[in-house]
Amino acid sequence: MISTTEGLPSYGAIGTTLSTSGDTSPAAGTDLKVAGMGGSFTYNRTFTLDAATAASLKAGTAVVVVHGLDPATLSKAAQDAKSDLVPSLPLAATSPALCGSLKASQANMPKGGVQTGGGSTSSGADIGLLALGAGFLTAAGGAVMIRRRLAARG
Template sequence: MNKSLKAIVPLAVLGAQVLLPAAASASPSNSGATTTYRAHMTPVPLNGQKSASGTLTLKLHGNQATIHEQVSGVAKTFMNAPFPHVQHIHGGAMGTCPTASADANHDGVINTPEAQPNYGPIQTTLSVKGDTSPAAGTNVKIAPSGSSFTYDRTITLDAATLKSIRSGIAVIVVHGLDPATAPKAATTEKSPLVPSLPLAATAPAICGSLKAAQVSHMPKGGAATGSGSTQSTHDAGLLAAGGGLLAAAGGAWYLRRRRTAA
């Protein structure tokens, strides 16, 4: 190998080596990762809330959950006041919403105990303030209310709720049926959870399984908008490879010039 080529080859290797440490250091620790989960809530069968729906996004960072929810078409009023809709993260069961077959006593309404084999007991109460434990599950004073509402809150989740979410068996349930559209039994029977209230007050209205969100498209703005450990490592790797290729290309150009000059 002539002296010019011997000098060029180390330059090509150096071009890659200088940038490789940047690729290794660009990957942050997974301990700080945030995972997004989403639920699309639809009417519980038989319960007469056919126009009701909701969506919920939960961003989980450690044990901190930042929640954004929009609900519409649920019961509007109860005893001349906005209808309180207790809502929860249920878990520890099948992770599904009930079907019509869940109506075990055949009264035409699916109540919460009948639905629990599907979605499990209350694990976290999605209250507007204060307590978020199962103990607050039927506290109508801290429940969102009205026929439509937006819910935004950051809360701390316990181990049981975290396990259900990460295992894919957490379910979001919004309770409270509109007496005008609910089956007759919803207004004539008592709630199995709060006997002083009618069944309509606590029966599940809409329900949706909470699942990890899937990325379905590239982010807008091209590569400049990318972020996260995968993006950073990938870009740094491309730079490293590009640096090596540039160095090699420069060396080849220099060698050709020397040969031409000779």
């Protein structure tokens, strides 16, 4: 199991903590009370990025690192190991689990509204199709009536 201090040279120090509420500074990085938890988690929060994080996004060097391993999948020795960042926590709680790079284009929203089309049809093709369908229904109804009359006579 790799600790955060072992991974630090590869992905750098915390720039912004993706906390569920409150503090988003690096200081909140080990505060489990504001961390998302569980086997599946959706993160949706709006906050202002600090200048260093914004510059990292622009430069293409920003990464997201998710910390926390499932203790049930670890050996007994790994489950008992303490975090080198916060000795009161297990190593599994602060170890990196996933890492991915971010690109500034992911943060850019398109300008203007969504292009959804330009109104109703103006050619009248729908009316012609409706009339054709009504004609077929009338013809089918007439055929059924004639067949019933012939069956009743014969």
